[in-house]
Amino acid sequence: MDVNAVDKALQVLVKKRTELAALDYSNPKYDELEEQLHDLEDDFQDEFGADLEKVLQTVHDKHCPDNDVLLPIAYLGDGVPVELDGPPQKEGRLILEAAPLRIMLQTGKDNKEEVWSNQ
Secondary structure, eight states: OOOOHHHHHHHHHHHHHHHHTTTTTTTHHHHHHHHHHHHHHHEEEEEEHHHHHHHHHHHHHHOOOOOOOOOGGGTTTTTTEEEESSSSEEEEEEEETTTTTTTEEESSSSSSEEEEOOO
């Protein structure tokens, strides 16, 4: 997996999501940006999905084995809620972040831990 290419593509996706989030549904550019975002997400999944799913599976196996691995784009933004292996068993979120490419585990409002990186 070319982590630099994944990171760059992920940054483009995040930028496009941010642009879309800044628009109101009534904005004439909204539909066009939304379509562009979906195309970018499809391309990202086609090009990097299989490799990232393997990485995500490794993270899931270690931290939240009872949770299914979702498509990598689901881990962007707010991330994916997961039940962490205990004891004590608690909830968290896995978040795929860019610059640098990494996966964060958030447990609580201000508690984030890097659980995978390309470094």
